[in-house]
Each structure stands twice: as C-alpha cells, then as structure tokens.
Amino acid sequence: MKILVVSDTHGDLGNLELVLRTLGPRMDLLVHLGDGARDLERLPRALLYPVPRLMVKGNMDSDPRLPPSRVTEAGGHLLYLSHGPAALASGSPLPMVLAAREAGASACLFGHTHIPHKSYQDGLLLLNPGSLSRPRNGWGPTFALLTVPDNGDGRIEGAHYEILIDPSGSSFRSIEP
Secondary structure (H helix, E strand, O other): OEEEEEOOOOOOOHHHHHHHHHHHHHOOEEEEOOOOOOHHHHOOHHHHOOOOEEEOOOOOOOOOOOOOEEEEEEOOEEEEEEOOOHHHHHOOOHHHHHHHHHHOOOEEEEOOOOOOEEEEEOOEEEEEOOOOOOOOOOOOOEEEEEEOOHHHOOOOEEEEEEEEEEOOEEEEEEEOO
16 A cells, blocks of 8 residues: 655645645555645645545644544554644654554654654654655655555555756655655
C-alpha cells in the first residue's frame, strides 16, 4: 500500500497540486496532517481521483469537524495521525508517542514543525513530512511517501522528497532528514 503524507500547506495550493498531479494516481491513501487540511477540498476534483483522504486538525485549522488526532488501519497496520502538540516546537514528541503506543500503532505521523523527520523508536516509525509551503531549517518544500506491507507483516517504510523547481521545470529529490 502506498500513502502520500503532506502537512502544513497553509492555503498554498501550488506544490500540493504539483504533487497530486504527479503521484496521486499511484496512491492508495492521501493523508494531510493539518494546517491547511481543507486545502484538499479547494483543489479541482479531478486531482483527487478516487483516492481516500484522511485529515486531522492543525493549530491553524478552524474546522471543528476535523479531529485533532485519529487512528486508521492501513495494510493490517495501525497509523496514529496528529498535527502535533505545541511541545513539538521544543523537540519533545513524547505525548504523541505515548498516544500512538497506547493505540497499538506501527507509525506515528505528525506535522507542525515544518521540518521533515524520520526515526524509529522501539519499532515505532515517527514521521513528519515537513511542509509543502513554508519549509524550515534550509529544506525546500517536502512531503513523504509511506510503503505499508500488506497483512500487517513487515515494517512500514517512510521516504521523504523535496520539490526542486528551476526554469526547466520541477522534480522530486529523495532526501534523508
């Protein structure tokens, strides 16, 4: 199963549209981790294909229908989705990690910091796709792709990509945060 993970688009649809035009048809699920989660609804319907979408509320989102976090099943694995608590700004993902572990999740996906991140903590994947519109720490616009093995077997793998735009066009470069 292939999952496109984005976060922190903050109303800027350009890079989100670029990523969806290029990768959307090959994805099984699209996840937006907040701060612009409703940006997906502002895109042309043709871009969203029949791909299921999951969104969580970020600190800049006002839609009360969006949950602050959620757990979803993908390929027999549980994924914990959250924008991320304010504590993330200080580098402490502990509340999210505890919530993900309590839910029995294999991965904890979060946003908020605008900085791509990937690590494993006792088998739990911690992944932040970074930001498609307001990247920080010297990164360009970034997103992540998850590969989830079927039937709950194996480890979920995450890969980050940075959008490169130059006069000849745009491309995606694999990065290691």
